[in-house]
Amino acid sequence: MAALLQHAGYEEERLLRVAQQMPCREVQAGMLLSLMGQPQQYSYPSIFIYGHRASGKSHVMHVLLKELELPHATVSCVECVSVALLFEQVLLSFFGCDAASLLPRSPSLSDFVRIYRQQCSQSPAKQTRYIVMEKAELLRDTDANLLPALLRLQELVEDNVTIILLSEIVWDKFRPNTGCFEPLLLHFPDYSKGELQQILSQDRHPSYTAEFYSSYINILLGVFYSVCRDLRELRHLAALNFSKFCEPLAEGKVKETDTHKLWRNIEPHLKKAMQTVYLREVSSLQWEQMQQMEEKESGALRGLSAHTHVELPYYSKFLLIAAYLASYNPARTDKRFFLKHHGKIKKTNFLKKNEKTSNHLLGPKPFPLDRLLAIFYSVVDNRVAPTASIFSQISSLVTLQLLTQVSHDDQLDAPKYKCAVSMDFICAISRTVNFDIVKYLYDFL
């Protein structure tokens, strides 16, 4: 294993330690090491690493740079709300806070380069300096010149510096249309089942043997591997269900080696956890409480999505119903639903071709405020004065995200809205006010 990680510039035992900390990524680490070369050698200006979530990109970089004690700066692009923050962090970790404070108020790229050069002339690099940018896909949204400049930062600052970009997206989606310096691409493939087993087995419970924990992981992977290969999620699941797995052991019913009995015990729980995989319906703390309570009373704790009922004031309910009707009925049909003497309109003659598909499949359509109010006044059973609070209810429905405003914010210019609630939700709401909404929906005529 360690044989893969051999490099002239580094000490043997350090490499060994590195190898221990990143199981199943020796090939990639070895590749990286050979790209990086010996500490004092110039490295390739920019390296682009991509792979799915939880495939060990940041971990490998972190361990390598840390264990080999190489000068580096790790920056997460999410955090850099402005480029200034990015520059500051880089300068801070290479040259200390004095250098960082030299940056002007809203620095440009050339400010950064100037200060970097100035600083590195004072303390030239003895070893290659590394800048690791996590979530590099966000760099595409910043200034157009930032990414190309970073890719050839080595040339710009005339220093031994290498940029390493980490991303979940392939390089093709990055390439600016003006062209740029092409970085070296390195792919981190997904872990295989065996590798997942090996990695997950590492965080074993201290009071149980490694074999025991590994057999547990084996069972877990057998159930979940077909639906979920995300290492992080699997780790979360493993932590959640382990206490249940150990239960018969603690009670002294079975021995550690009796995997079959253990499997019989844990299987129903894993099946249950399967229903909510990825959802994080309840917090892990609550999950544990739930499992303890299970024998006594199940269903006392419900997940987040179980609570969908929303209490609304009376007129807000009708406003929401009116909005739903306006969103899902074609405007031409309003006459049919809301006028007393509409005459008979057959559905088939009345339809235009594109309206034949269900409006519910097409999703909500925008409607103007006037139409909303017209429908509102005809569905609500008593006369309502157009008071200020009716209008403020519309806007509070927008803030509650039950309606969405489609057009711009100008109130004078006939604002348009869309209804953002589901059929089930509106049915529940209309039931509370004794309004048969299905009778008013064009799709269910």
Add this chain to the structure above:
Amino acid sequence: MTTTSVSKGCFVFKPSAKKKKKTLSLEDHFTNGCEGADNSEIRFKLCQDLWHKIRADTEVLQDELNRKILDSLLDFTRKCSSTRQHSDWASQMRASEIPTAALVLGVNVPDHDMTFQSLSELLQQSVTPHVASVQAKECGALKHLMKRVLERLMDTVVTVDDEEEEETEQTSTQLHKSVHCSLSTLCDWYNAKTMKSKTGTPGKKRSSPVRDDPQQPPVVIIFKDLEAFNPKVLQDFILICSRYVERLPLMFIFGIATSPSTIQHMLPHSVSSLLCIELFQSLSCTQHLATVIDKLILTPQFPFKLNGKVMQVLMSIFLYHDFSVRNFIKGVQLALLEHFHSQPLSVLCCKKKEALLNVMQLSHHDLESIRHLLSFRRYVEKQEPQEQLNLFRDDTHLKEVCQKLIKDLRKYHKNYYPVLRCLHTLTSSLPRYPLGKQVRELHLICLEKNVWENEDYQTAMKLLKMLAKDELIASLQRCVEILQPVKSKKMKKALVELEELLAKFKQLDTVAAETLPCVEDCITSPVKNLQKKTDLFQLQKTLLEMNESRRAKKLSPFEVLRNEALEFIDGLVKSHLSPPESQTLNEVCYYSSSATVRRHLNATPRTSIQAALSSPYYYLQNESLKTEDGTVSNAAPDICIAYKLHLECGRLINLYDWLEAYATVVSAAEGNNPDSDNVRKVEEVKHARFIQAVSELEFLGFIKSTKQKTDHVARLTWGGC
């Protein structure tokens, strides 16, 4: 103003401090335009006192209501911060998750502020000094959110620990110097802070409130309105926070107005997997209101009362419009203020002693207004002729009578509320709730007219007559509990009677055991007879007889007792639940102008604008503007004429036609013959006035310019309704 400058330019003149208008005090505002100004000071004081009391009481009440949920939240934060320091396997595996409390508060957003206020105060007192709450409207972008969080966290420290003020000021100036703030700054600050408290003298720390763990207090960030946040901002913020969670014990509290599933709508799995969410559900706002009404309205404690219509308005605003308890209390405040402001006799609306004193100080003018009160005139009519004369002539006699009447009114209130509650406990468990589910509904019925004349009351009584024994006894028992603390004489008498009744009910059990065989006897005997006869006609006859006999059968002792109990209750209702309008001098305590309350709380801006435009006389009160219905005098303001003309047009209005029509109307107003030559050409002044009117209409939102057709404007309102 002049300057000494030679050159032309703009000069700023700051108003000198002396010239600043003296701001009027609250009292001046109150006395201004107040009815019967001579005792306005007393009324102002009474009003203020009453309001302060009401406010203090409601605050206490709300704190109590929120206590349960706040306590569980505090527990949650404590537990989270303590598990963090444990190093057992499970909590290690969870270390990367940020503990999050999802606090579901309901859609009454205006009320939430208070809850969050007390939540953050409690947190600061007992768990951690580091609490920051943010609102969506101040965090449009990630950097604003970040900035707010950092500012709040560091500021709270300044206010909490005074001895460290210098230190934090330094860091905050540093923060301002380097404008871009990041969580790593916060991390450093936090480390410095905790290190300091670790090495600092323990004696100093003792003075600050007790904390679970002074070394590692969690950093709590409260998102007041989760729905309104930009999801992208929130996601990024959580991502960033999760990078620091190992160094910084962060914790979130999400305030949710709708339902917890919004979290899943807003956050993708990659983000929500970083959180460890626990759900907390608060009391529903209707329950909240019920308690507030119970403690604020349905009590003789406050002399100020609302009449049925005003209650109705306030209730409908709550139920139909906003669900906000805070706005309800604001409504009560408005009614209170209006009452004391507009009713000169409200000097008597106070505690008994004060009221009696104030009666003696009434002026002749006030006494005259008492004589004009509707309820007082009704009272006078019932008196002897000699007494009537006395009441109208003799001021001192009237004062004495007033004192008696005020006492009577107080007694009425003392008896009204307990009886109301008794009736409610009896009827609230009946099927279909003939008298309402909530006590406030029953209260509204009682305020309107004599409740015993109500049809629903009759049905309720009928249903009560069918009640089973144990149910009846249970509700009567509850009535006893209600009556027990009441201190009025009549209620004490009622209590004694009720207890006697209950005792009889209980005796019934022992008596019933003895009488039971006889009852059985008379039921079984005809059945025995039945077996002998086989003829169909005979059978029918006997069955009918049996039915008759059963109906006419003597009531069982329980039934007799039940009827007695219900008659007793009926008597109580009839003597104590008469509507307040029937009470003499009720105008002193009851505020009745529902129209004012509605106009202030539930304004209709659009209707008023339209009223102003279509009938300017309504606001301007100029005789020349008075017209028949639906027409506008041609002497009306330009904008009214333009508005009237625009109502006659379709969706698109031709500006030139509009101008012509306008010019015709206006020149008719000036007395010119519309056909004469010089009118043909529109004068420049008229043109300008027309353009001004049109732009005013545009400003008010009735029309807008359009690109669909040249020289046209589009109408924004449909119809002129």
